[in-house]
Amino acid sequence: MSKKSDFGLIGLAVMGQNLVLNVESRGFQVSVFNRTTSVVDEFVAKHPGKALVGCHTLEEFVQSLATPRKIHIMVKSTAVKDTDRDAVDAVIEQLIPLLDKNDIVIDGGNSFYQTTERRDAYLTEKGLRFIGAGVSGGEEGARKGPSIMPGGPASTWEVMKPIFESIAAKVDGEPCVIHIGPGGAGHYVKMIHNGIEYGDMQLICEAYNIFKNAGFTTDEMAAIFNEWNEGDLLSYLIQISGKALEQKDPETGKPIVELIVDKAGQKGTGQWTLLNAAENAVVISTINAAVEARILSSQKKQRVAASTQLTGPAVNITTDKKELVKKVHDALYASKIISYAQGLDLIKTMGEKKNWGLDLGRIAAIWRGGCIIRAKFLNRITDAYRTNSNLANLMLDPFFKDVLSKTQQNWREVVALATLNGIPVPAFSASLGYYDSYRAARLPANLLQAQRDFFGAHTYERTDKPEGQMFHTEWPEVIG
Template sequence: MSASASIGVTGLGVMGRNLARNFARHGYTVAVHNRSAGRTRALVQEFGHEGEFVAAETAAEFVAALERPRRLMLMVQAGEATDAVIEEFAPLLEPGDMIIDGGNAHFADTRRREAALREQGIHFVGVGVSGGEEGALHGPSVMPGGSVESYAVLGPMFEAISAKVDGEPCATHIGADGAGHFVKMVHNGIEYADMQLIAEAYDLLRQVGGYGPAEIADIFREWNQGRLGSYLIEITAEVLGHTDAVTGGPFVDVVVDRAGQKGTGRWTVQTALDLAAPVTAISQATFARAASGQTALRAAYRGLPGGTTPVLSRTEAARFASQVENALYASKVIAYDQGWSMIQDAAKEYGWDIDLAAVARIWRGGCIIRASFLDRIRAAYAQDPALVSLLTEKDFAQEITDAQVPWREIVAMAARRGIPVPAFSAALSYYDTLRAERLPAALLQGQRDFFGAHTYGRVDKPGMFHTHWADADRPETDA
């Protein structure tokens, strides 16, 4: 078999198949391989007219089909399956070749694999790919990590197949080793928060505003024309406006109220704890999904007393919908701000040089959280790469200021009426925590010093101190 393929894709599930087709549609010859040879033959038979494919049935044939430096993209299940495929292909490669992991791998695994393969002279590139199966085929957001040298070769290919916004590709080099998969993980964490916030807005509009699903769909369509414009708002309107073919009722009413998850939200929360990054809106959204699946617990709590939820008049409901829009927007800004802050924390921890403006730029298209205000986030970080928070940028700060009263009224009303809004509440509490002049953490540290001699700092002089609590009249001592 002649070495004629620019890139190879092994693992031809939905995502792998569509990425291979995307490369072929952009003029690249693509070697394709799958553990089941039947799937390889089926792809070429069905989609061979879209471009040049080279079908390979064995690992040796697959590697032999690739031009040097070889570019081999894995689209297999994360975890042990990825390690197994690497172990199969790495011995067949030569220094300078590249293994590209396009799956949803944990960034720590990517760092481990990159370090191990680097010793063999092989570039390992962890790539976050967002946009689902449609994005993979028509243009995803692509977040590659790995070496600068590998991006010099792969960058033009990723930029070619990525989504485009204002003529700019939604692909960029994120940073060394696991940076690409880390940023994709945070993207998914923000996605969890965004979806939960939208769901809470729907619940409030229905339970308090008295709107039906079709009416709420119209409200979301209107919101999508303004500052909340985004892919998730757009598809929410479609879902709420959909009628179930079997019952003839609203589709949302026949769906079991139990949300699944594939793990990236959990990874975001777990990693945030390791980094001491307070991504509270993201974590509460993740816990809300977990709570939705706690069938026994929900049954035990059902029927316990809660608030009353009288429906508003139509005039009141219109004002209420405006308040919900403000609360949703403010909470959404906080959730995105938490994500960017977590990326900054990780960059310091792992020595990554991440262009935060570029992250916003490549998320404007192709990915699930693409939204109109991402261009404003891009501009904010382009103007000040060291921006600590979006809320230090004047326009975002003014919008949060303007949303204060309705945001607080919505959270308070939800509490009085017993409607769960964990993400709204967490976003508001995060805002209030960080803007506070003084926190009760002073008391926490005093307690820690009492029971564990953990020491404390003082506001009036430098150093760390300890109080002898058994004899509180004794003077404190330097730690």
Template sequence: MAFDLGVIGLGVMGANLARNFVDKGFSVAGFDVEAAKRERFLQAAASGRASAPPTMQAFVASLAAPRVVLAMVPAGAAVDAVIDSLRPLLEPGDIVVDGGNTRYGDTQARMLALEGTGLLYVGMGVSGGEEGALRGPALMPGGDERAWPRLKPLLQAVAARAGDGQPCCEWMGTGGAGHFVKMVHNGIEYADMQVIGEAYWLMRELLRMTPADIGRTFAQWNEGELESYLVAITADILSRIDPESGRPLVEVILDTAEQKGTGKWASQAALDFGLTAPTIAEAVFARTVSAAKEERVVAADVLKGPGGAFDGDPATLIEKIRRSLLAVKVCAYAQGFQLLQAGDREHVWNLPLAGIATIWRAGCIIRARLLEDIRSAYARDGELVNLMLDARFAATLAACQEDLRDVVGLAARHGVPAPAFMSALAYYDAYRSPQLPANLLQAQRDYFGSHLYQRVDRPGKFHTQWGLRSTS
């Protein structure tokens, strides 16, 4: 039997995605260097359409030509090792798909290294976690476009479906486009998780609400504009009780968040492109400061903050936090989509912005009701330079910005850290400002470094012989 495709790496993500293909009627060969993982895959798949050959040679030989090999291994050296093992076994026209969280520049470098071999290389973002891999993820493939006709029926069959039936999988573009889009997705994910965490913390610190009460609040919010996967799981998390201690489970989890690097990569890309993405970057920094737990415990006894409890109306503040959360989410998505546009300008991928919003509507971690409005915005105007300028989102921000100011002010006055809320407000205010204090900054640069400046009254570059004036 010649199998439709092969999956290398039978950890949870790889095995679940392979099972998804089997469930959709495809025959799948799975390979992993660990025999126990191969056996678990065969037991879970429980189908005559699944196999797990013991060697890489037998695995490749079992695939129908042109072969499709999906590598679900950790980014970095493991991907290179898979490619090195496959190269002498594959033939021109065979396809290798890297489905890990690979840095997009590495994908482009691997494509260059494979030029002339006849192998078609694809870097594919996969979002949805373990459950998504099994039941339907969002897939973002990009690379050698000659591979797409062969991959399309396979990938779209296992992808999630949005409410209108559209598969959450579409071709992103050449080179590292697929992994770039996934990187931006993860940057938005970092921001989204951080702002939800800040909303939770504001209710806990200012209103002394219990996790269960905050969870019920998030559950109510999930029935309206804020409906999303992350809001839904937040409500569930906050309702859970630790069976060992009897306390809310969230309160026995250490307050140190880990990260795998994609949020940092997104922030670095924004800096490389000269783009503003402060809420995404602040989400990365928030995880970094959370990791400094021992330092924070010491600092709590040394560094003093404001006193006094919040004495306003709780219901009013909860609604202000809800509306602030909506505004901050819009700002975070605006930053993410501007980053997509900047990458597109740099690499000429022709990224389908409306299509990206379309495939993020289901299956992925940042799936949300908001994405249908984002899809509509870019469908109306593919040249929209910033999501905040779309009439619908401009109206949303106008309606919510006063509440965001109030919440940020309360957070500052009561010493509650809310860096993502604060950065989003600063981003909004800076973007809507026709003038900024950068004129003084540029004068300073010219003063100490002769970097020149432009004038408001005529074109050209100018320099002033400043010199320190005598005060005598």
């Protein structure tokens, strides 16, 4: 073998293959390996003339790479606790004896950030360098330019920067990749990106469900999403929703969306986001609602059985169609802002706790292109944090404050309309509940504190006494 490769990738499934083609297209020679080696042969044969080196063993693969080696692992990740071991660990274990000091191992899969921290410590101890990089954009993004969220030592990032910057999506000439922070910071931010992705998807589905119940045809709904994609809601997920609604089934001629079973899958990143939010006492009610909506959707048999037993109102939506479209647009826009406010609040909280030095403005900027949540309004989020990096909550940025003020009447009407008609809008209403709770100078938690003190002598603070001074009341006995 003459020239050594600049980059190596293990795991030639959909993401791996497309990333390889992307890296190769930027002028790098890439070595590839896959556990099932026939996949290597098929892949290389399918792309004649490209600077690809197909390898049948890991030994051959490692030897084909220039040092320090840059090895990107893109295999199935399933570990959900730092004690779990999965395919990424299996590949790392096989690689370790073959590598030299300072070689770089990158895990580009959707790994849980705590497993990334474990792997980082483990490989560092072995004299190797590790990067846990979240990659978003699906198949198309991987091929044409994803958003990449790498975590790990800044010095290792510097080595990887030329390749990562050349393959990432570009927005206004800026690559959609930055060094997120040390350790598991990159995979952590990717996890929250996915939580936000869940929120966006559920909100779009709730808008669709209202339209459907109001009697809109699938083509009408497609046209609405296509139109929305020209305005404030311009985003990849709105775009693909419009396109999905347009698609007809070749067999029946019916809209394909209406033939798809209403059971949502999920691989885990949304649930991890929920667990992490609970651990850090951060409210992410919109994202929670989105994850739970997928769970309830998957309980199809129970829902079908319950639909014949539990009653609800007959749907009767008489709102003018044009007016309804505007109202739902505003409800979706406002709820989306809340979802991002919550996700970013969680990132901020964890970043501070872990001392990761996260820059929310720069993180929002790399989500503007390449990734699944890419959207026009991420420019506004970027601006908001560039103007005030200490913003307590995205809702308080002047631009978003104004949007929430202007959209809230329609938002409230949509939640009320859906509720009165028995149409579930868990994410729209959770978002509104968050907004109203966050802006309330006084919540009913005073009564809650009284209850706690009543049954458990948990004590409370008083409005007329200094903060931190605790009181207890001798409540009457109620058990006779």
